[in-house]
Amino acid sequence: MEFTQAPAVMIADHAQLTDPVWDNADKHPNVVQFVTPARNISCAEFREEVASVASGLREAGVKPGDRVALMSKTRYEWTLIDYAIWAAGAITVPVYETSSAEQVQWILSDSGAVACFTETAAHSALVREFVNTVWQIPDLPRGTADFERHRGQADDPATIVYTSGTTGRPKGCVLTHRNMLSDIGNAIPVLPRLFHQGSSTVLFLPLAHAFARLLQIGVVQGRVTTLHTADVKDLVSDLGAFKPSFILSVPRVFEKVYNGAKQRAHADGKGAIFDRAERVAIAYSESLDSGGPGFALKMQHKLFDKLVYGKLRAALGGRCHSAISGGAPLGARLGHFFRGIGLLVLEGYGLTETSPAITFNREDAQRIGSVGQPLPGVSVRIADDGEILAKGEVVFSGYWNNVEATKEVLDDEGWFHTGDLGALDSDGFLTITGRKKEIIVTAGGKNVAPAVLEDRVRAHPLVSQCMVIGDRKPFIAALVTIDAEALPDTPLTDSDLRARVQEAIDEANKAVSKAEAIKVFRILPRDFTEATGELTPSLKVKRAVVMKEYSDEIDAIYGS
Structure with a gap:
């Protein structure tokens, strides 16, 4: 099967991701583009700030085509720096602020980054081992007012996004201005209720991830008034106060x-x-x-x-x-x-x-x-x-x-x-x-797609994560973690907890044949987290890590 949709827009050969910033400032200077705790930032003010930081980068020796890393939580300055790097003709290399020293070293060395923006003193100390030029937010480079933004080609690289990956070293995905402009440019016409002037959103996912980055580009192109928030603990209050019309x-x-x-x-x-x-x-x-x-x-x-x-x-x-x-x-x-x-x-x-x-x-x-x-x-x-x-x-x-x-x-x-x-x-x-690559083939030769079962088990209020196992084993089993926030005030006994999880297993098994059904499950002592290595920054389970970490439990399931 194959299905094709005709393009809604065509990207010009000289198009740049900074074009909407300059166009918005010319045509809609007073529209509020971003809201921060300190102030509202109009389209005209955003262009001024982008130009100022881009000019500072240029005066610091950053040249078109240079890679500049950015290691920070989601905040207004992340977006400002991203667009300033593009306006200077350079290439943004996002780094998750939760990255380990080894990951940071690999990304900075592999990309050949000439400089790095950081958010904390700890980040700055870490990256200074690998790059000479470091700017810590909010202390950004500022240049002269007389600035002419870089006008390159649509096929020039705009960013190198290192995929966190569930196995192996991260690989740097090179995305061009055309790639990203085509994605958002073709999405906006068929999402008219979302991306338009007067619409609003709260951006809280990590901007180091391509998913949130696409929204960032969309809110600028569509002049969507946007609030950045990095702390999910503040999300409920931010949503209540800001009252967005849509979220990602x-x-x-x-x-x-x-x-x-x-x-x-x-x-x-x-x-x-x-x-x-x-x-x-x-x-x-x-x-x-x-x-x-x-x-x-x-x-x-x-x-x-x-x-x-x-x-x-x-x-x-x-x-x-x-x-x-x-x-x-x-x-x-x-x-x-x-x-x-x-x-x-x-x-x-x-x-x-x-x-x-x-x-x-x-x-x-x-x-x-x-x-x-x-x-x-x-x-x-x-x-x-x-x-x-x-x-x-x-x-x-x-x-x-x-x-x-x-x-x-x-x-x-x-x-x-x-x-x-x-x-x-x-x-x-x-x-x-x-x-x-995650298809499980049981000892009996049955092919099993774990996602079908895992999604259904995770739907239970008490379950946080579920990882289905059974490759080359006689039957399918599952490792389950509990969402501590969902536990009732009155503690559950072990048997009560197992009974509740069994409900989730039974519900999931309705979606598959008997040969594909989960026969045995184990409740693990703690949840999977990024800090302990079982989750990627985008919250995908690293199956190989879990298999190694809980090999004893797996052996016990199969009597190894």
């Missing part, structure tokens, strides 16, 4: 919103009401795809909108009508639940190598449970072995200094091999079915 998030945040609301309802003795409201929300959403709700369902939905749904929307600020979800599977259940309460969650799919979005759902073309249709200008093909292939201007030009790795994923016809498995329906909606 990952499924784990949506799961926590849902699980937290359900937990509070049950703790307050209103569990039965919430559970009924949940069923009505899902049924209401499902009915929208099959002729619409009947009278009785409409009345129930209206009642629960007053009792439950309105309060959930209020937690997001009360004005939030849409959300974009990516980075991991959301699942049909959560998608229907949130649409049923009045929040349209538009799930998409892509990889760092594809700038990153290649498919997404949109308001007028949505199929919950899928990751949507190809972006305008993108072709998606399903190979004979089920692998998802992508082609278009959004596909990267290759890995930095790594020709062999590039050849492994880019074929002679320009198709990018994602490593993911999926299926296309007749309307071009893509469904992800698993990861090619």
